[in-house]
Amino acid sequence: MREQQLSWEQAIVEGSLEWAFLRREDLGEVAELCAAIEYFDDPTQHRELSGLTDDFDRPWAYPTNHAVVGRDRGGTIVAYGWNHITPPDDPLPHAWMEIGVHPAWRHHKIGYKLVGWLIDRARAWYLHLRESRPELGPLWVGCATDEGSRVSTDLEENGLLKPQRWFFDAHRSLTDEPLPLVVPPPGIELRTFERAWSEKVRTAHNIAFGTRHGAHDVPQAAWEASLERPDSRPDWSWIAVCTDDPGAGVVGYAVNCEIIERQSGWREGWTERIGVIPDYQRQGLARALLAASMHTFADHGCTLAGIGIDTDNLPETESLFAGMGYRLEDRVVLFGATFED
Incomplete structure (x- = not known):
C-alpha cells in the first residue's frame, strides 16, 4: 500500500x-x-x-x-x-x-x-x-x-495520466466539392436502415464500442428513445451486412439525424452514431457508410455533413475524416490512468 x-x-x-x-x-x-x-x-x-x-x-x-x-x-x-x-x-x-x-x-x-x-x-x-x-x-x-x-x-x-481518447466535431460541405464514391468492401452490402433492424444495430453498436475504456452498453430503452427524437432520421441511416456470412448479422452502421439552423435555414445531416464491429474494421467499411450518408443528406436537401468523433486512434481517425473532406474542429483529449493502490 x-x-x-x-x-x-x-x-x-x-x-x-x-x-x-x-x-x-x-x-x-x-x-x-x-x-x-x-x-x-x-x-x-x-x-x-x-x-x-x-x-x-x-x-x-x-x-x-x-x-x-x-x-x-x-x-x-x-x-x-x-x-x-x-x-x-x-x-x-x-x-x-x-x-x-x-x-x-x-x-x-x-x-x-x-x-x-x-x-x-x-x-x-x-x-x-x-x-x-x-x-x-x-x-x-x-x-x-x-x-x-x-x-x-x-x-x-x-x-x-496519459492521453487515452480524443473527441471532436467535423464538418464538410455537400455542395462545394464532389462527394466520395460509395465503395463497400467485398462481401459487404449496404442497406438503408429499417426499424426491424433496430435491435441488431444496437447490439452491433455495443460490440463495436465495448472495448473502449469506460464504455457502457446503450440500453434498449435509451436506444429506441434516440430514434424517436424529432431530429432523428432513421430513414437517412445505413447498415452493413455480410453477404458471405449471413449469420454475422449487422457488422456496421451509421445512424443519422438532422440539424436545422432556424434563423439562417441551413440544414446539416449529422452522423450521430457510426461503428464497425472488430472483425470487419480497417477494410474501408466506415468510409463507405459515411459516403452513403453524405449522398443521402444531399438527396434530402442538406448542404453540410457533420459528425461527432470519439476515437482512441487519433492518426488513423484524422486520416479517415480529412481524406473524406471533413474539417476537423478543436479537440478534447481524455487523459486517464488505472491504479490498484
Whole structure:
C-alpha cells in the first residue's frame, strides 16, 4: 500500500492560496470563476451554476471531501479542483477530475499542483473503499480537457495520466466539392436502415464500442428513445451486412439525424452514431457508410455533413475524416490512468 502524502482531513494544495473544501455557498463564486476562465480560454466545454449545483447535490458526490477551492488574500476564489466520483457500489470506481485556475494565477503552477492533489485524493478514496470491499476492481482516474489548454499542459507535466481518447466535431460541405464514391468492401452490402433492424444495430453498436475504456452498453430503452427524437432520421441511416456470412448479422452502421439552423435555414445531416464491429474494421467499411450518408443528406436537401468523433486512434481517425473532406474542429483529449493502490 502506497504512503499517502496528505491526510484525509487536509485541503492544502500549495502555499500561495488559502485552501478549503468546497461548500454549497461557494458554488456561485465558482461559477463566476468558470465564466472568467471561459472568457479568456473559450473552451469547448462550459460550466454554469446549474450544472455545478447538480453535481454537488448528487447523493454519492460528497463534494465537501472531494473538491477544494483556493482563495487569494482578498478572499476571492481563484482556483478549484473537484473529483467527481462514481457511486460506492460501482465495481470499477472512477474519479473524473475537474480543474479551474484564473489566468492571473496560472504562473504559480497551481493547476499542476491541483493535478497531483486530486490524483492523491482519488487514490486515498479508493483505498478507503477497499478496506470494506477488497474485491473492488482497479481505480480509473481521468480528466477531459481541450487539447493544448493549460490544464492539458498541467496533466502532461504531472505525467501520471496519459492521453487515452480524443473527441471532436467535423464538418464538410455537400455542395462545394464532389462527394466520395460509395465503395463497400467485398462481401459487404449496404442497406438503408429499417426499424426491424433496430435491435441488431444496437447490439452491433455495443460490440463495436465495448472495448473502449469506460464504455457502457446503450440500453434498449435509451436506444429506441434516440430514434424517436424529432431530429432523428432513421430513414437517412445505413447498415452493413455480410453477404458471405449471413449469420454475422449487422457488422456496421451509421445512424443519422438532422440539424436545422432556424434563423439562417441551413440544414446539416449529422452522423450521430457510426461503428464497425472488430472483425470487419480497417477494410474501408466506415468510409463507405459515411459516403452513403453524405449522398443521402444531399438527396434530402442538406448542404453540410457533420459528425461527432470519439476515437482512441487519433492518426488513423484524422486520416479517415480529412481524406473524406471533413474539417476537423478543436479537440478534447481524455487523459486517464488505472491504479490498484
